[in-house]
Amino acid sequence: MIHPDRLFPSDSHARRIARELYASIVDLPIVSPHGHTQAGWFAHNEPFPNPAKLFVQPDHYVYRMLYSQGVSLDALEIGVPEIKNPREVWRIFARHYYLFRGTPTRMWLDYEFQELFGLTERFSEQTADFYYDVIDEKLRSPEFLPRALFEKFRIEVLATTDSPLDSLADHQAIRDSGWGGRIIPTFRPDPVVDPDFAGFHDNIRRLGELTGEDTGTWNGYLRALEKSRARFKALGATATDHGHPTAQTADLSPAAAAELFAKILGPNADAVSQELFRAQMLTEMARMSVEDGLVMQLHPGSSRNHNRKIFEKYGRDTGADIPMATDYVHALKPLLGLYGNEPGFRMILFTLDESTYSRELAPLAGHYPCLRLGPPWWFHDSPEGMLRFREMATETAGFYNTVGFNDDTRAFLSIPARHDVARRTDCAYLARLVAEHRLDQDEAFAVARDLTYNLVRQAYRL
Amino acid sequence: MIHPDRLFPSDSHARRIARELYASIVDLPIVSPHGHTQAGWFAHNEPFPNPAKLFVQPDHYVYRMLYSQGVSLDALEIGVPEIKNPREVWRIFARHYYLFRGTPTRMWLDYEFQELFGLTERFSEQTADFYYDVIDEKLRSPEFLPRALFEKFRIEVLATTDSPLDSLADHQAIRDSGWGGRIIPTFRPDPVVDPDFAGFHDNIRRLGELTGEDTGTWNGYLRALEKSRARFKALGATATDHGHPTAQTADLSPAAAAELFAKILGPNADAVSQELFRAQMLTEMARMSVEDGLVMQLHPGSSRNHNRKIFEKYGRDTGADIPMATDYVHALKPLLGLYGNEPGFRMILFTLDESTYSRELAPLAGHYPCLRLGPPWWFHDSPEGMLRFREMATETAGFYNTVGFNDDTRAFLSIPARHDVARRTDCAYLARLVAEHRLDQDEAFAVARDLTYNLVRQAYRL
Amino acid sequence: MIHPDRLFPSDSHARRIARELYASIVDLPIVSPHGHTQAGWFAHNEPFPNPAKLFVQPDHYVYRMLYSQGVSLDALEIGVPEIKNPREVWRIFARHYYLFRGTPTRMWLDYEFQELFGLTERFSEQTADFYYDVIDEKLRSPEFLPRALFEKFRIEVLATTDSPLDSLADHQAIRDSGWGGRIIPTFRPDPVVDPDFAGFHDNIRRLGELTGEDTGTWNGYLRALEKSRARFKALGATATDHGHPTAQTADLSPAAAAELFAKILGPNADAVSQELFRAQMLTEMARMSVEDGLVMQLHPGSSRNHNRKIFEKYGRDTGADIPMATDYVHALKPLLGLYGNEPGFRMILFTLDESTYSRELAPLAGHYPCLRLGPPWWFHDSPEGMLRFREMATETAGFYNTVGFNDDTRAFLSIPARHDVARRTDCAYLARLVAEHRLDQDEAFAVARDLTYNLVRQAYRL
Missing domain, CATH: 3.20.20.140 (Metal-dependent hydrolases)
Incomplete structure (x- = not known):
């Protein structure tokens, strides 16, 4: 990747x-x-918390781009203390990942997905759940x-x-x-x-x-x-x-x-x-x-x-x-x-x-x-x-x-x-x-x- | 070309x-x-009208550059409803075509000359009349x-x-x-x-x-x-x-x-x-x-x-x-x-x-x-x-x-x-x-x- | 060089x-x-005078960079009519020559050193005196x-x-x-x-x-x-x-x-x-x-x-x-x-x-x-x-x-x-x-x- x-x-x-x-x-x-x-x-x-809370909620580089293309901040649960549907937020993110083509955010995330979590297939709507599960599990490990x-x-x-x-x-x-x-x-x-x-x-x-x-x-x-x-x-x-x-x-x-x-x-x-x-x-x-x-x-x-x-x-x-x-x-x-x-x-x-x-x-x-x-x-x-x-x-x-x-x-x-x-x-x-x-x-x-x-x-x- | x-x-x-x-x-x-x-x-x-009327008179990218190098707008018959000496205007343009080296105007014109009019020798003082005749004739064809x-x-x-x-x-x-x-x-x-x-x-x-x-x-x-x-x-x-x-x-x-x-x-x-x-x-x-x-x-x-x-x-x-x-x-x-x-x-x-x-x-x-x-x-x-x-x-x-x-x-x-x-x-x-x-x-x-x-x-x- | x-x-x-x-x-x-x-x-x-007087004192491209990195203008004898210790000024310059990496000043100086004075080893603290002697001597020649x-x-x-x-x-x-x-x-x-x-x-x-x-x-x-x-x-x-x-x-x-x-x-x-x-x-x-x-x-x-x-x-x-x-x-x-x-x-x-x-x-x-x-x-x-x-x-x-x-x-x-x-x-x-x-x-x-x-x-x- x-x-x-x-x-x-x-x-x-x-x-x-x-x-x-x-x-x-x-x-x-x-x-x-x-x-x-x-x-x-x-x-x-x-x-660290779940993938949505870790990668979406605190990163204005990410939700700024999503918002610019019509994704509502409410759908991303921005500004709430606890994310109610982290997997749903994550799927929205995955569906719009193509927006980051050519941006440093994309390069950083691909690096993290591959080098930290061992994920080698591109992040997308198809791989969203797999990504979520892998990341969520690893985050709970001591390493x-x-x-x-x-x-x-x-x-x-x-x-x-x-x-x-x-x-x-x-x-x-x-x-x-x-x-x-x-x-x-x-x-x-x-x-x-x-x-x-x-x-x-x-x-x-x-x-x-x-x-x-x-x-x-x-x-x-x-x-x-x-x-x-x-x-x-x-x-x-x-x-x-x-x-x-x-x-x-x-x-x-x-x-x-x-x-x-x-x-x-x-x-x-x-x-x-x-x-x-x-x-x-x-x-x-x-x-x-x-x-x-x-x-x-x-x-x-x-x-x-x-x-x-x-x-x-x-x-x-x-x-x-x-x-x-x-x-x-x-x-x-x-x-x-x-x-x-x-x-x-x-x-x-x-x-x-x-x-x-x-x-x-x-x-x-x-x-x-x-x-x-x-x-x-x-x-x-x-x-x-x-x-x-x-x-x-x-x-x-x-x-x-x-x-x-x-x-x-x-x-x-x-x-x-x-x-x-x-x-x-x-x-x-x-x-x-x-x-x-x-x-x-x-x-x-x-x-x-x-x-x-x-x-x-x-x-x-x- | x-x-x-x-x-x-x-x-x-x-x-x-x-x-x-x-x-x-x-x-x-x-x-x-x-x-x-x-x-x-x-x-x-x-x-469409003759080459001068088509390519020079309405295109401020063209006559702007010519004017910047001392060609008078009167000589180019800018602003008159009918061009009296279109061939002469065309020749002035040809004589100064070197001014457009490295500009997009040059790229656009070369494309038009070659792709639309089939002209393959560079536009210049030498080829000005040939260009004029070819373009003038084609403009009167149904295509x-x-x-x-x-x-x-x-x-x-x-x-x-x-x-x-x-x-x-x-x-x-x-x-x-x-x-x-x-x-x-x-x-x-x-x-x-x-x-x-x-x-x-x-x-x-x-x-x-x-x-x-x-x-x-x-x-x-x-x-x-x-x-x-x-x-x-x-x-x-x-x-x-x-x-x-x-x-x-x-x-x-x-x-x-x-x-x-x-x-x-x-x-x-x-x-x-x-x-x-x-x-x-x-x-x-x-x-x-x-x-x-x-x-x-x-x-x-x-x-x-x-x-x-x-x-x-x-x-x-x-x-x-x-x-x-x-x-x-x-x-x-x-x-x-x-x-x-x-x-x-x-x-x-x-x-x-x-x-x-x-x-x-x-x-x-x-x-x-x-x-x-x-x-x-x-x-x-x-x-x-x-x-x-x-x-x-x-x-x-x-x-x-x-x-x-x-x-x-x-x-x-x-x-x-x-x-x-x-x-x-x-x-x-x-x-x-x-x-x-x-x-x-x-x-x-x-x-x-x-x-x-x-x-x-x-x-x-x- | x-x-x-x-x-x-x-x-x-x-x-x-x-x-x-x-x-x-x-x-x-x-x-x-x-x-x-x-x-x-x-x-x-x-x-032309000695190397320091020729290359350092009149060239604000040079002493500007040295000053920006903490070299005092007094140490470079900037603004004095006669440089008292030209060789010392020269050595300070040599010691800081690395600061000019990637700048045009470096390209100009290397050209002068090589093409005018025949110097082919890089200017540095080690070669400072050699440079000084070669340049100083040549400056006094008719050519x-x-x-x-x-x-x-x-x-x-x-x-x-x-x-x-x-x-x-x-x-x-x-x-x-x-x-x-x-x-x-x-x-x-x-x-x-x-x-x-x-x-x-x-x-x-x-x-x-x-x-x-x-x-x-x-x-x-x-x-x-x-x-x-x-x-x-x-x-x-x-x-x-x-x-x-x-x-x-x-x-x-x-x-x-x-x-x-x-x-x-x-x-x-x-x-x-x-x-x-x-x-x-x-x-x-x-x-x-x-x-x-x-x-x-x-x-x-x-x-x-x-x-x-x-x-x-x-x-x-x-x-x-x-x-x-x-x-x-x-x-x-x-x-x-x-x-x-x-x-x-x-x-x-x-x-x-x-x-x-x-x-x-x-x-x-x-x-x-x-x-x-x-x-x-x-x-x-x-x-x-x-x-x-x-x-x-x-x-x-x-x-x-x-x-x-x-x-x-x-x-x-x-x-x-x-x-x-x-x-x-x-x-x-x-x-x-x-x-x-x-x-x-x-x-x-x-x-x-x-x-x-x-x-x-x-x-x-x-």
């Missing part, structure tokens, strides 16, 4: 090179510095428990993404358990720095309670954030993450910032002051990163919950986020003017707007010592997306201002599949450079290893 | 796959759901009458584009003639919904006369549009088309919309209210589509008549339209918030801004059930343009949120050539996926057939 | 075609119509004097870029010397038309002194510019060049322009009036070009000196310029409305925003007779950048609305290397078209010659 040469160039000369490069890195461990798996899985080590899979996948380190309001009890439990898997949190403060976030005011209050600071004042609020970061760091965090609508930063005086904070907490906060607050908070986060060494990740440019009716009925993250044009060159200038040349500061930039790769991101990362380019994100985490990224960024930023791969996934079982696509695509790109005599073969082997393993560890200080 | 393997990958392995895929779809009939041919040709079935060509081209259905002010008499005449060719109108209301359109106020008045409604009132105006749509539908129309400068939509209350309409009809309409009116009218058209089932097409993002002097002397559509950056994610939100989840509603999006393929259009179409992506349009209706479209859209939207090919042409004789380029390019793309083991070969055959034939019929409800 | 087939397609069939095309143009002379070499080198014909290299490189014409405040004494000296090398100035008026330029007011005053005009008045200022242009033309200039932040143009009445000029010279000039002044000055320059026939080049879209601290410490052009999104379609309309159809007027457009190639630039150049597209610029002067340009521009604008290659370099020794990359990449692109039967082979030979030699001479009136 999956071919050993998949994603390699068709031309036989370049393909041979790609094969050799891939063979040299295929056995390297997985480093996963940014994702959305749950620490609880590894803390409790309970079996498919979360920790066993973590080890089987040879994951060296796995980062989750967590709110400052999270107790991190699951992370603590993993540490206390004596199990050797390295699972670390990432500090994602959106709930307490983005005034548009649901429950923002409550969140600020709870942040105060958790840290013992008076978050009704600007200074208390900043101290609360610093304390939160320290708490994450103590449990192994090496990075923060910021999911803002834009990349806008600001450079307000302390007095102006305090005044803005008061306005944000009050009844007169408008959209302009909210955006300015988010902008100033990115700069504050950068300052704290300069101080505590946490690597800063910025994920801007998504218009969240674009489909109002779906959002109202099914809530956040149900597949209606749409990218938008994103400016970095003006937006980042205030922050970079303050900290852009600071030794030890590191900021990893992501984008959903591919037109910025060659126009803004590669030139910025090819100059500022603090900046690195994150891998192609979300809609662009795909073979073509990765090739465009390499083709548009490498000639200005080189390989060494990039940071390897992020799987960025909620779907734990897809992690090896996603890393495999990234490794193969990088090897295909490098093979083309070698075949066209733009890179020497011995250097290509070194770069392949760096892209797979070394750069991510260095970039994230792992 | 034209090679049987043209547009297929150079690599022999991928080329072999492309050939097989193409062989499996080459004989499928042509479905042409969007274009600018004239129903009158088929109503009257008179011979080159419009209906004969329609049948020879094996066109299953051909849609024209028509104003609500058009009597559709030619369409009626075709029906009345008993001839079996299926030629249907498309409802293009720009002249009566775009306040910038030449003669807008007169057009509104005439719309009232044609429909027996008082188009001086908002409700009468809407009823007039609904009646017009019904008239088009009765003659076979399945779609509407909208050529707005932006994709902006609006969600005004009925009272606000009525007030805006009054302002638009009055002496104080400014650019802002005109844009808002166009925006509201897209939303009204969507509502009507929900009700009457006509498929809505949106073609935004062209700065029309950019060259003022050319526009003043030669009028609309003389080659001085230039694309501009286009936003969809914010612009479409009001309309999609109302009708985006409506069963049975269908909206096909086109763009002249390729940066939106992966950033906005594929994510939108990969979520909203009403949305489909139109093929690469106008300047992007070309081999590279089509490859970029597939590479940038497929991984997020899949194949099944696209709608096959539109030839979008005024040049009837180019229709088979244009469909041939599209079919070959899709096969080349699919062959690459197969050769790189990203799609199974049996699936590629199914997709090739869907892209060529099934998707367009489903998308346009033909 | 450099392979004879570098940059050619990997597929053997296309590679064979690329080889033949390249062989047919490899011996054509170099025409360099736009660059930043110094006329003084050829006036004085003194040896490495500027005029000898100019002849060895077979440069037919080389244009520098010069301020209206420059005496052009070096250009005069070259002429007076009797040496036959054709080196011509280019009129770059940014220092006297951009109010943001350092010393703008002084510059205006000096312009008055140099021309004997009262540059305190609008008419005197315009006459001064006209006289300056005439002075450049007398020394062989055929072109002007304009490095504006945006492509904005304006069409003010003479009275409004005079008023704006007075405001710009006064104490109340704000950012809006400064931008409007630059816009109006582009239009004035176009008018003068219509009159004196100088070809106008526009290089917009760079956010200069983005890194404030680096700018304050090391000055202009130290690697902190970042591209930004650029509009042409609206920005150029005022100028094109006046002069866009003027016979004899020529304007060459460059961009740092690749999304404009297919969206705006190719459609504009494929219509307006005055417009031509400059080659990929700066960050896009690279194999992938050139391929994207051809793939995105050719199908709409053809080959004949482009102008060949600009090396645009401060690094004289890199000129043959840069032209070689451009020639090879064009041949690779043409070979693909031939291999895919999109262009006949005999035509590809003609186009290769045009792209390399004929178009640049015609476009720049050389």
Whole structure:
């Protein structure tokens, strides 16, 4: 079902090179510095649920496509705590599997079906029940428990993404358990720095309670954030993450910032002051990163919950986020003017707007010592997306201002599949450079290893 | 002159796959759901005019390029009703044919010259007169009458584009003639919904006369549009088309919309209210589509008549339209918030801004059930343009949120050539996926057939 | 170290075609119509300095990348008049040479090292001293004097870029010397038309002194510019060049322009009036070009000196310029409305925003007779950048609305290397078209010659 040469160039000369490069890195461990798996899985080590609950319900890549072709989210039982008819959901999925032709979702799933579950006949309406039964049974076996899979996948380190309001009890439990898997949190403060976030005011209050600071004042609020970061760091965090609508930063005086904070907490906060607050908070986060060494990740440019009716009925993250044009060159200038040349500061930039790769991101990362380019994100985490990224960024930023791969996934079982696509695509790109005599073969082997393993560890200080 | 393997990958392995895929779809009939041919040709079935009048005067792809290199539009007799020296115009064209190297215009013309007229030596200054004589003679033969060509081209259905002010008499005449060719109108209301359109106020008045409604009132105006749509539908129309400068939509209350309409009809309409009116009218058209089932097409993002002097002397559509950056994610939100989840509603999006393929259009179409992506349009209706479209859209939207090919042409004789380029390019793309083991070969055959034939019929409800 | 087939397609069939095309143009002379070499080198014909001073200090492509990876500009002795430890700077460069893998800088340098200095083992920490010694020695030999290299490189014409405040004494000296090398100035008026330029007011005053005009008045200022242009033309200039932040143009009445000029010279000039002044000055320059026939080049879209601290410490052009999104379609309309159809007027457009190639630039150049597209610029002067340009521009604008290659370099020794990359990449692109039967082979030979030699001479009136 999956071919050993998949994603390699068709031309036989370049393909041979790609094969050799891939063979040299295929056995390297997985480093996963940014994702959305749950620490609880590894803390409790309970079996993953049935196939529908595992493969359909949490994966917006999957049900987004089905919804776009007229399958109702109710039929897929999206948003319900327990799936009543998992086999029926699974059959709907199978019937529409042809929709994923040519997509990375298809490649990831075929990999998982074959490599994890030993299924070799294509998933379809005809094979739906067979798939269901095989997967359902395997999920209940000891080899498919979360920790066993973590080890089987040879994951060296796995980062989750967590709110400052999270107790991190699951992370603590993993540490206390004596199990050797390295699972670390990432500090994602959106709930307490983005005034548009649901429950923002409550969140600020709870942040105060958790840290013992008076978050009704600007200074208390900043101290609360610093304390939160320290708490994450103590449990192994090496990075923060910021999911803002834009990349806008600001450079307000302390007095102006305090005044803005008061306005944000009050009844007169408008959209302009909210955006300015988010902008100033990115700069504050950068300052704290300069101080505590946490690597800063910025994920801007998504218009969240674009489909109002779906959002109202099914809530956040149900597949209606749409990218938008994103400016970095003006937006980042205030922050970079303050900290852009600071030794030890590191900021990893992501984008959903591919037109910025060659126009803004590669030139910025090819100059500022603090900046690195994150891998192609979300809609662009795909073979073509990765090739465009390499083709548009490498000639200005080189390989060494990039940071390897992020799987960025909620779907734990897809992690090896996603890393495999990234490794193969990088090897295909490098093979083309070698075949066209733009890179020497011995250097290509070194770069392949760096892209797979070394750069991510260095970039994230792992 | 034209090679049987043209547009297929150079690599022999991928080329072999492309050939097989193409062989499996080459004989499928042509479905042409969007274009600018004239129903009158088929109503009257008179011979097409001389080569200059047929190939140069109506084709802005052709004279645009000649003008860009210093050939005057007067020398080409653009804009005159009768060409005085067609042979001289033809010779100028021949002398500059080298300018079209590497363009789709060249590919289309070579195909027409060879496949329709049996010309096999390259068009040039040397062969200009020979070409003229051969073409001129053939055009007067019965096999080159419009209906004969329609049948020879094996066109299953051909849609024209028509104003609500058009009597559709030619369409009626075709029906009345008993001839079996299926030629249907498309409802293009720009002249009566775009306040910038030449003669807008007169057009509104005439719309009232044609429909027996008082188009001086908002409700009468809407009823007039609904009646017009019904008239088009009765003659076979399945779609509407909208050529707005932006994709902006609006969600005004009925009272606000009525007030805006009054302002638009009055002496104080400014650019802002005109844009808002166009925006509201897209939303009204969507509502009507929900009700009457006509498929809505949106073609935004062209700065029309950019060259003022050319526009003043030669009028609309003389080659001085230039694309501009286009936003969809914010612009479409009001309309999609109302009708985006409506069963049975269908909206096909086109763009002249390729940066939106992966950033906005594929994510939108990969979520909203009403949305489909139109093929690469106008300047992007070309081999590279089509490859970029597939590479940038497929991984997020899949194949099944696209709608096959539109030839979008005024040049009837180019229709088979244009469909041939599209079919070959899709096969080349699919062959690459197969050769790189990203799609199974049996699936590629199914997709090739869907892209060529099934998707367009489903998308346009033909 | 450099392979004879570098940059050619990997597929053997296309590679064979690329080889033949390249062989047919490899011996054509170099025409360099736009660059930043110094006329003084050829006036004085003194040896180039040591390797560090020659290869590192003036090349922002080089130290930009080093700085992005934490090498301090002080360690590289950037911005100092004399390098104290050139060998140490050289060793730092060597140690970080791996950073350039996959970049054009690496291709250019390897070419120079091998083809000019006979070095065949890769540059690295191990070979740093050997390289230094070999290069240092050769630089002091007669064959490495500027005029000898100019002849060895077979440069037919080389244009520098010069301020209206420059005496052009070096250009005069070259002429007076009797040496036959054709080196011509280019009129770059940014220092006297951009109010943001350092010393703008002084510059205006000096312009008055140099021309004997009262540059305190609008008419005197315009006459001064006209006289300056005439002075450049007398020394062989055929072109002007304009490095504006945006492509904005304006069409003010003479009275409004005079008023704006007075405001710009006064104490109340704000950012809006400064931008409007630059816009109006582009239009004035176009008018003068219509009159004196100088070809106008526009290089917009760079956010200069983005890194404030680096700018304050090391000055202009130290690697902190970042591209930004650029509009042409609206920005150029005022100028094109006046002069866009003027016979004899020529304007060459460059961009740092690749999304404009297919969206705006190719459609504009494929219509307006005055417009031509400059080659990929700066960050896009690279194999992938050139391929994207051809793939995105050719199908709409053809080959004949482009102008060949600009090396645009401060690094004289890199000129043959840069032209070689451009020639090879064009041949690779043409070979693909031939291999895919999109262009006949005999035509590809003609186009290769045009792209390399004929178009640049015609476009720049050389």
